[in-house]
Amino acid sequence: MTVRFLHTSDWHLGQFFYNHSRDYEHEQFLIWLLKQIQEKQPNALLIAGDIFDVINPASKAQKQLYQFLADAHDLAPHMQTLMIAGNHDSGYRIEQVEPLLEKYNAKTVGVIHKQADGQIDLERLLVPIYDAQKNIVAWCLSLPFLRAAEITGINEQTSNSQSAIAYLHQQLIAEAKQRKTADQALILMSHAHMQGGETSDSERPIIIGNEEALSIALFDEVIDYVALGHLHKPQKVQHAHIRYSGSPIPLSFSEINYKHQVVDVTIAPTKEDESRFQFQAIAIPRSVQLHKIKGELNEVFEKLKALASGEISNIDQREYVDIEYHTLTPPQPNLRQQFEDALPKDRYRLVRISRQYLNHEAHNIEASSMSLEPPTPEKLFQQIWEKQGYSADDNVLKDFISLMNDAQKTLEDEHSD
Structure with missing residues (x-):
């Protein structure tokens, strides 16, 4: 038997x-993904966490997800949608709608239950994947x-955390080995930072200095994918079958x-040659x-004027511009307006301006920036910490993030009661 997901x-x-708002961009992605589902008719769609951007998503974001699940079920009724919670999600929140998810042949694993x-x-972490005839073709080991x-x-x-993660993987893989038959595949879905993974500046720092990044040694050779x-960067982690799909x-x-992508995987467990595992x-x-x-x-002015022109009437579809300019002198008071005037009309959104202040005596650069984006709790803490005269310290930031995660967990526990 083969499984395609x-x-x-x-x-x-x-x-x-x-x-x-990114609603328009997400909507376009979901429309595109629905076309892929209709064309390929996979056995399953795996969404490996960070479904939402915040633990209390707006109703519009939730509607986007549930409307997508309904549309996907209409296009591929036999397809299962399997989701896990990421560090941006509330695991309790996404598990609370299980009756709704069941209508659309979808299941979510948000937290580790005892x-x-x-x-x-x-039992909750081992999810069977079926073919159109209701035969189990794979098991998905689902780790939020x-x-x-x-x-x-x-x-x-x-x-401690590291020993607990190792123990959980060992127990779950051992249970999966007992259940699987020779013609069933084992797929492990996880939301985690693996050693050797390349990061961008938009991933929330769930670890500091990679010291708690997980090793692929956690994954037994029996795991097919x-x-x-x-x-957020699509990449393999040492082996072709261990992959981040990346953000859409x-x-x-x-x-x-980044070359944003969805990974189309086919596994034929009984084959011994290289055709056993294929992906695109x-x-x-x-x-x-x-x-x-x-x-x-x-x-900068020359590059702004050289950008493509042509009005885009819907502001949600206009292109984003980030300007980093280098100078020896303080900025002029009306510099932002000058940048706006240099941009072709009604096509762009200037969302960030940063200045690299050139100190020609020391031959170094000081950076300052102007941004409309509200600071994250981590950045706000760092700013306050440094303002008090303390130097940046990874251990202090790690402790702050740990306290913040504990507080978030406490809040979620209270909401789930």
């Missing part, structure tokens, strides 16, 4: 980009973003050159372009 992740529905005896409930509070202290083997989420749209200017990266068309303009002021 599409691997995607990090949708970040509801994201605001420098205070601009049985009455305190042991991990492995693992928070220490959910997985530590279960027994003597889970005293590892569908990863969290890192650029979530920061550092992702301008399907490029996602970009609906709104991003432009990063850099250089000295005269260069």
Whole structure:
């Protein structure tokens, strides 16, 4: 038996980009994805976490997801949609709508549940994937973003986060091995930062300095494919079958050159040759372009004027512009308006201006920026910390992020009661 599935992740529905809604861009992606589903008729669609951008997504973002699930079910009734929670999601929130998800042949794993005896409930993490005749063609080992509070202290083997993660993988893979037959594939879906993964500046820093990045040694050789989420750049992690699908749209200017994609995977477990595992990266068309303009002021103005012209009436479809200009002098008071005037009319959104102040005596550069985007809690903490006269310290930031994650977990626990 063969299993075919599409691997995607990090949708970040509801994201605001420098205070601009991404609804149009997400809508275009979802329309495109529905066409892929209709054409390819896969057994499953895997969404490897960060479905939403925040733990309390706006109703419009939730409607986008549920309307997509309904439309996908109409186009491919036998297809299962399997989702896990990422670090941006509320695992409890996305599990609360299980009755709705069942209508659309969809299932989500948001948190790690425990049985009455305190042991991990492995049953909820092992999801069968069926073909059109209702035969099990694969098992999906579904691991949402693992928070220490959910997985530590279960027994003597889970005293800290790293040991608990290793124990969970061992137990889950052992259970999967017992269930699978020779003609069934094993797929592991996880939202995590793997060692060697290349990051952009838009991933929330769930770890500091990569010291807690996970090793691929967690994945037994019996696993046919590892569908990863969290890192936005599409990439393999040491092996072709261990992959990040990446985000469907650029979530920061550092992702301008990413080749956004959905991965189309076919596995034939009984074959021993190279045809056993096949995959194709399907490029996602970009609906709104991003432009990063850099250089000295005269260069910046020339580049702005050289951009394509032609009015785009809908502001949500206008292209984003980020300007980084280099100068030896303080900025003129009306510089932003000069930049706006240099841009072709009614086509672009100037969302960020940063200045690289050239100190020619020391031959170095000081950076300052002007942005409409509200600071993240991490950036706000760093600003306050440094304003108090303390130097940047990775350990301090790590402690802050740990406290913030614990507070978020407490809030989610209270909402779930």
